[in-house]
Amino acid sequence: MSTTVNAAVFAGVDEPPRIERVALREPGPGQVRVRLSAAGVCHSDLSLAKGVLPQTLPAVLGHEGAGTVEAVGPGVTGLEAGAPVVLNWTPPCRACWFCDNGEPYLCEHGLDAAQLPYGELSDGTAVYPGLGTAAFAEATVVPANGVVPLPAGIDPGAAALLGCAVLTGWGAVTNTAGVRPGQSAAVIGLGGVGLAALQAAALAGADPVIAVDASPAKRELALALGATRFLAADEGLVGEVRAATGGRGVDHAFEVVGTSATIRAAWDLSRRGGTVTVVGAGALEDTVAFSALEIFHQARTLRGCFYGSCDPDRDVPRVAAHVREGGLDLATMVTDEVGLDGLPAAFQRMREGRGGRTLIRFD
Structure with a gap:
């Protein structure tokens, strides 16, 4: 049958x-x-x-x-x-x-x-x-x-x-990066996963939470979901982000697009010693380049994130609690x-x- x-x-x-x-x-x-x-x-x-x-x-x-x-x-x-x-x-x-x-x-x-x-x-x-x-x-x-x-x-x-969207975005912030209250965060790419990451950063107590997207039309949506500031991708990102973070750059940058250009942008937005978490799924042939000197000098951490480092049996009840309580x-x-x-x-x-x-x- x-x-x-x-x-x-x-x-x-x-x-x-x-x-x-x-x-x-x-x-x-x-x-x-x-x-x-x-x-x-x-x-x-x-x-x-x-x-x-x-x-x-x-x-x-x-x-x-x-x-x-x-x-x-x-x-x-x-x-x-x-x-x-x-x-x-x-x-x-x-x-x-x-x-x-x-x-x-x-x-x-x-x-x-x-x-x-x-x-x-x-x-x-x-x-x-x-x-x-x-x-x-x-x-x-x-x-x-x-x-x-x-x-x-x-x-x-x-x-x-x-x-997918919520577990991946929330998990990237909570499980993979371990964002702490008072740390600064930027999220590049405001599709479903990026919007979940944005909310999770706000829920974790990050400040500021900077949302970045190529489409200015997403400004109001980003602000409604916890961003303290929205920047379009062509708005002089590095200068704007550093101005909002004491000249340093963000503690955590989340790339949620999956291209070499946005991975490089996330790297440039983060501070010395900061963390870049790549959440977007990119193409095999799309390579990103870093100089040997900047990897040494910037002392940043660049990491991939698959499925928000989640165990759904454990984490679905956790995110559901945040939904019921209004945090997501x-x-x-x-x-x-x-x-x-x-x-x-x-x-x-x-x-x-x-x-x-x-x-x-x-x-």
Whole structure:
């Protein structure tokens, strides 16, 4: 038996998706089927569609989702039909070296599911789940450890943002960088992840919190979500940031775009001895250069950040508590709500740098 759903199918690199019927395989051992309430449209989905990040095609993309467990496969315990959940696109195996050493977000098997077909088109062609989740569909089949129970009190639609944007942005500030009260921070790139990082910096007590984006239209959104100052990318960034930080530069710079130019900008905005955290997923061939002297002289720390250094089983309840208490505002991050057929327009808004998070709603 199978369940047939409407899904956005990507058949070729940089081709627009087609809404097609996909027959999902019944949940096998250790799997669950989730009926989606909503899915966020992340820049990583655009990178997958463009071939910047690898993905076997045809595929249903989408990795930021929330919904309700509809069926469970053999051997699944602790999950029942009707349970609200958030998708986890890099589920830890809890047995590899990285998991055993406190880095489950780097699990050797976290992306295994993306390499296996999970359904078929009407002509029998195998379809692959983007990042193992395939959230741009009415339902999906994922490993049981690829879902996290949704804590009470969270809107089941906006909860989709917890699965990537919020965990990644909040985790970059909280887990990876460890921002402390009174430290200064700059966030470059105000998409969904950047807006979450911005809120997390304010929540951590950073001051000032400087928001940077190429689009001046994001000024009001940035200020509404905790920025003390907004700078457009062409506003003489280094001088402005140093003027706001006693001539030094920020303690923490967060790059949330994924280009060599913005990584270099984040480096230049940080103080001597400061920390630069690269959150954006860039292209393999896009290289960034530093001189040997400046690395020595500036004594800065440059680090990558994968999935906010998060363990979703631990951190989803933590961020949910911040949402309930008003420290993280999911609703304001969502600037557009669409149906599945609105996905191409959402991708175009990201290409043009417009808006915050687009949310696809299925219910």
